[in-house]
Amino acid sequence: MSGAAFIAVDWGTTNRRTYLIEGADVVATERDEMGILSIPAGGFPKAVAALRARHGGLPMLLAGMVGSNRGWHDAGYVPAPAALPDLAAHLVSPLDGIAIVPGVCRDVGRRQDVMRGEEVQLLGAIEAGLAPADALLCQPGTHAKWATMEGGTLADFTTAMTGEMFALLKAHALIGGEMAGEVDADDAFCEGVAACADEDLLAALFGVRAASILGRRAPGTAAAYVSGLLIGSDCRARITQPGQRVHLLANGLLARLYSAAIAIAGGEAVLVDSHAAFVAGITRIWDIKS
Structure with a gap:
């Protein structure tokens, strides 16, 4: 040194x-x-x-x-x-x-x-x-990075536009008007994570609009639900086996959201000081x- x-x-x-x-x-x-x-x-x-x-x-x-x-x-x-x-x-x-x-x-x-x-x-x-040295690492954000580490090297990785997609939907999509309320790892968020396992993502997103029109979604919960859909889809695509550890380079809200989604998807989040x-x-x- x-x-x-x-x-x-x-x-x-x-x-x-x-x-x-x-x-x-x-x-x-x-x-x-x-x-x-x-x-x-x-x-x-x-x-x-x-x-x-x-x-x-x-x-x-x-x-x-x-x-x-x-x-x-x-x-x-x-x-x-x-x-x-x-x-x-x-x-x-x-x-x-x-x-x-x-x-x-x-x-x-x-x-x-x-x-x-x-x-x-x-x-x-x-x-x-x-x-x-051999691990699955995730760094959430506007463009979430999922990295496969092998023997201490960055062997492969995937970028997901998770955060950017949430921002685009809220600002420009038909369902943006319904995306009110705070986002946290609450019941609405966890509902979104669970729902993305059973419905295709695009249909589930339009369902946010339909649920609002039909009075089936409580006001102020749609933003957390959509966040759950997106982050849940992101996590489910990467977690390939039960109990898989994901070393998560995050803190604060993103750490809470991804930790919850990883757990629901069957994995285990391990927080890392980025x-x-x-x-x-x-x-x-x-x-x-x-």
Whole structure:
């Protein structure tokens, strides 16, 4: 381990989290809403310089959407199966003292998939011993990632547009008007998870409208029910055997929702600290590159 201090940034679409790391220790951290969509055209060098200046001008290692074709500099993709040394070997350096971690892609047959940012957390979870070397990992979100880890490598993965589909339905679909109320792992949510096992998803979604018209759904419960339908379908597609463990990189509401859905689908959720996983992954990449 090099032990040299550096600045690590998990830079996503809508927010970014910065870590000042010395050895294996995080000595300072900050989070803001300066995701890549908040940076004006040509503004990344200035934004990076300001962030670097706030943390002593140390070298930086960036991960996430900052390295996408919509970010600062396209860092490309490493094909799966991939491990942390593969990521370290393909870092891209747009400026002196600054490197960007590549994403991971799957491009076999008719199924293509990509991830950017999640690979550091998924592999970092294995590096930190937060999940075993052979495991099924899930990182929920707008685009939920399900990763198969084999021998400590990211062997395969699938992305599901679960969170984005919920947002699109609520904002633009016919059933959006019915999707009122808070979403939590309550009875309505669990009802949706159970229903997706017996009905096809598209028909079940239209049923939200019909149930509202016919007075068969209590006001304020449809949003949780639809969330249950979507997350339940997502989980049922991945859990292939009773009691299957899913290492879940989530906290708060998403942890509650996916834990409940995984249990109803016959699996067992094991919560993993995603921030600790990121720090372990990015630190290992830094040490390899150094």
